[in-house]
Structure formats: C-alpha cells, structure tokens
Amino acid sequence: MIKRTSKTHIDKILEENNKWKILDLGCGYRAHKNASIIADSQDFSKFYKERKFIQIKEKILPFKDKEFDFVISSHVIEHVEDFEFFIKELERISPRGYIELPTRLGDNLVFENMKDHIWWFNFDDIDNKLIASKKNQLIEPFISVSTAKYFEEIFRESLVIELTWEDKIEYVINNEIRKDKFEKTSFFKIFKKYLSKKIRMFFKK
Numbered sequence: 061m062i063k064r065t066s067k068t069h070i071d072k073i074l075e076e077n078n079k080w081k082i083l084d085l086g087c088g089y090r091a092h093k094n095a096s097i098i099a100d101s102q103d104f105s106k107f108y109k110e111r112k113f114i115q116i117k118e119k120i121l122p123f124k125d126k127e128f129d130f131v132i133s134s135h136v137i138e139h140v141e142d143f144e145f146f147i148k149e150l151e152r153i154s155p156r157g158y159i160e161l162p163t164r165l166g167d168n169l170v171f172e173n174m175k176d177h178i179w180w181f182n183f184d185d186i187d188n189k190l191i192a193s194k195k196n197q198l199i200e201p202f203i204s205v206s207t208a209k210y211f212e213e214i215f216r217e218s219l220v221i222e223l224t225w226e227d228k229i230e231y232v233i234n235n236e237i238r239k240d241k242f243e244k245t246s247f248f249k250i251f252k253k254y255l256s257k258k259i260r261m262f263f264k265k
Contacts, residue, residue: 062159062231063188065224070132070158080129083154085121086136087113095132119145123153131157138162138177143192147229156226159190166219168199170208183221190223190231 074082074094084095089107091098098104099114099121114122119142131154138161140146150157161181167173174197182191203211212219 061188061227062190062223062225062229064183064185064222065158066222067158067160070222070224074130077129081127082130082132083123083128084132084134085116085150086133086139088135090134092132092134096128121149121153125152126155128154129156130154133157134160135162138167138179138181138195141178143179144231147231150225151228157224159221159223159225159229161221161223163219163221166208167195168197169201169203169219170205171201171203172205174201181221183223184232188230190229192231192233193235 071094074080074092078094081097082092082095084092084098085100087095087098087100087104087108088102089104091108091111095111097112097114098108099116101116103115105113105115116122131150133150137143137146137159162170162173162177164180164182167177167180177195180193180195182193183189184191208219
C-alpha cells in the first residue's frame with residue numbers, strides 16, 4: 061500500500077515512535093534527525109562524525125531482511141537506473157517508509173537535475189500507484205537547487221511528491237509522455253510571452 065502524505069506528518073510519526081530503528085537511505089547532507097543509521101552512495105562519514113554512517117557500494121543493500129522499522133528515501137529513486145530492484149530492496153529491509161520525489165515540473169525546472177535524473181514520477185491518486193517513466197526535459201531549466209528549496213517552502217505540493225508506504229510499493233511504468241509529442245520550451249520564450257502580455261496590459265490602461 062502506498063499513498064500520499066506530508067513530510068510534516070511523517071516527522072510527527074517518527075517523533076512518536078522514537079524507539080523505531082530508522083534508516084535514511086541517500087541522506088546527502090540533510091540526514092533526518094530521527095534516523096538511527098544514515099547511508100549514501102557517496103562517502104559522508106567525515107560530515108557525519110557523530111552518527112552511524114554506512115556507504116552504499118553495491119546494488120544489494122548491506123542490510124538484513126526487515127532490519128529497520130522505517131526507511132526514508134528522499135530524492136533518491138529518480139537517480140537509480142534499476143529503480144524496480146531498488147524498490148524491492150526497500151521492501152526487503154523494512155515494512156514501511158517514506159518516499160520523496162520531485163514532481164515532473166519540479167524536475168524540469170532545476171539545472172542540476174539534468175545531469176543525473178533518469179526517471180520521472182507521478183502519482184495515481186485513484187489506484188494509489190507510483191507512475192514511472194523515463195525522464196523528458198521539456199523545459200530549459202532556469203533555477204538552482206537552492207532556489208528550488210526556497211520555492212518549496214511555498215509551492216511544495218507543486219514541486220514535490222510525498223508518499224508513505226507499508227508492506228508493498230505499488231508502481232507502473234508508463235512512457236506515454238514522449239519528447240516528440242511536445243515542443244521544448246525555454247525560460248526566454250516564457251519570459252518573452254510574459255513581457256509581451258505585460259506591455260499589452262500597460263497600454264490598455
């Protein structure tokens with residue numbers, strides 16, 4: 061079962077269940093404060109000197125079956141080539157967890173996402189399924205990660221998908237959105253249309 065949630069709600073659950081063994085998988089520089097163990101494919105051991113850090117070096121995660129009560133995977137799956145195997149690994153090491161992903165719009169807006177994001181994700185609220193497709197860059201990106209984080213404070217639901225799962229992560233692969241169906245646009249085209257409209261409105265006054 062997988063469904064929408066909010067990070068605020070998940071944070072509250074983790075505070076209430078403070079005896080849970082929690083893994084933050086793909087922690088980067090922003091590991092969850094309640095995580096018992098933090099892990100990443102990059103070596104952040106010097107950054108997290110006071111916490112238990114494990115570097116992920118193999119496709120099979122170095123953890124036992126159901127070793128954790130909860131696993132956090134925030135902005136990770138879109139980077140993983142074999143995301144189906146990765147999802148099975150999440151299900152193997154924990155009975156429940158939290159997944160955070162960029163929306164398709166959020167993914168397209170950010171410069172840094174062009175380099176290493178492989179997958180796009182959407183969520184089907186009717187059947188409660190994660191919808192995966194190969195990423196398409198339909199907008200020339202024009203904001204940085206730091207700017208995106210600032211926008212997330214106000215427009216979070218437009219830029220981020222927040223999901224909680226238990227027992228199983230239902231998903232489908234759907235590549236119906238293809239580059240040849242859409243004309244790629246750029247910030248300059250968007251700004252040009254915006255400016256043109258503003259000028260017309262000005263002269264109508």
